[in-house]
Amino acid sequence: MTSSPAATGSRLASRLGFSDRVFVGPSARKLAREVEAGLDLVEAGLAEDLHVADSLADAASRYLYDAGGKRVRPVLALLTAQLGGGNLPAVVDIAKALELTHLGSLYHDDVMDGADRRRGVPAAHAVWGNNVAILTGDILFSRALTLMSGHGDRAIRLQADTFERLVLGQMHETVGPAEGEDPIAFYIQVLADKTGSLIAAATQSGVIFSGAPAEYEEPLRIYGEKVGVAFQLLDDVIDLSAKPEDTGKVPGTDLRAGVPTMPSLLLGVETDAASVALSAEIDAGVERIAAGEDPAILDDALARLRDHAVTQKTLDLARSWTQGAIDELDVLPKGPVREALTRFAQSLADRSS
Numbered sequence: 001m002t003s004s005p006a007a008t009g010s011r012l013a014s015r016l017g018f019s020d021r022v023f024v025g026p027s028a029r030k031l032a033r034e035v036e037a038g039l040d041l042v043e044a045g046l047a048e049d050l051h052v053a054d055s056l057a058d059a060a061s062r063y064l065y066d067a068g069g070k071r072v073r074p075v076l077a078l079l080t081a082q083l084g085g086g087n088l089p090a091v092v093d094i095a096k097a098l099e100l101t102h103l104g105s106l107y108h109d110d111v112m113d114g115a116d117r118r119r120g121v122p123a124a125h126a127v128w129g130n131n132v133a134i135l136t137g138d139i140l141f142s143r144a145l146t147l148m149s150g151h152g153d154r155a156i157r158l159q160a161d162t163f164e165r166l167v168l169g170q171m172h173e174t175v176g177p178a179e180g181e182d183p184i185a186f187y188i189q190v191l192a193d194k195t196g197s198l199i200a201a202a203t204q205s206g207v208i209f210s211g212a213p214a215e216y217e218e219p220l221r222i223y224g225e226k227v228g229v230a231f232q233l234l235d236d237v238i239d240l241s242a243k244p245e246d247t248g249k250v251p252g253t254d255l256r257a258g259v260p261t262m263p264s265l266l267l268g269v270e271t272d273a274a275s276v277a278l279s280a281e282i283d284a285g286v287e288r289i290a291a292g293e294d295p296a297i298l299d300d301a302l303a304r305l306r307d308h309a310v311t312q313k314t315l316d317l318a319r320s321w322t323q324g325a326i327d328e329l330d331v332l333p334k335g336p337v338r339e340a341l342t343r344f345a346q347s348l349a350d351r352s353s
Helices: 010-016 026-049 055-066 072-081 089-113 124-128 130-149 152-175 183-210 214-239 262-268 273-290 295-306 309-331 336-350
Strands: none
Touching: 010 026, 010 072, 010 336, 026 072, 026 089, 026 336, 055 089, 055 124, 055 130, 072 089, 072 183, 072 214, 072 336, 089 124, 089 130, 089 152, 089 183, 124 130, 130 152, 152 183, 183 214, 183 262, 214 262, 214 309, 214 336, 262 273, 262 295, 262 309, 273 295, 295 309, 309 336
């Protein structure tokens, strides 16, 4: 049975967050079929790669994978690989390794952030405890490295460099900027390391391991990093108006846990009396929550932060990073790959509307 034009790219469009009307032409439909076929290979492989002989480790390793996810990083690797040889075995393995690295980082992040839920289910540490959650993340990192090691020094180096940036991003977020360091620039670097580096590895690896023209590699690496920063800035905005039924999180989850976000940082450099007072109120509320008080004490302050001009500034900044990412695509030939990457970046801003 032949797929209809509308159905051909619907799964891919859904994962990337835009309308499947992008995949209406013959070449675009062919691209969607190729990427979706590659994604089927990735999904089937991940089901095997996540299996662990030990029953506890097996259940914990599969937990967040089974909870869902759009597999954005594998999709981006497969998409940029269509600029070269497409769904080659190396491309599929690298795509799987990047998703395993992403999954492993979620286990660690939830422990460090004290997050109660992930993907609509209780966080792994809430089920098995911090130690098992952290060790499960380590298992996933080791599986990712095993996959990478089958494809030479370039793959191993890519994994090592990306993993180091993930760790540094988490470390710097934990300790905060040094005395006299610009907190805004510091935070942007944290986002580039924690989120941008892995998305950059995805867009870059599709070029490398498909044999696509080498001149595409660096622009697509930069594209991925800028998309990652934009994504997290938009998450900071969305965090303030999160709907628990959609996200499993209450509004302001990050701030209540003492995790800085761009709106709170921008608020901290405002000098008008109302902003200074609101910033002090939020800081005091975070300290009280850490001491055991009800997180609801910050409800009113976070509602005012949501309506403050700094939240719109964060949104504007995110859109600037999005446009910067799109500008990097000028080196690519016009066609469905470039169009899909452009629409993916644009869709990030759309989700905050």
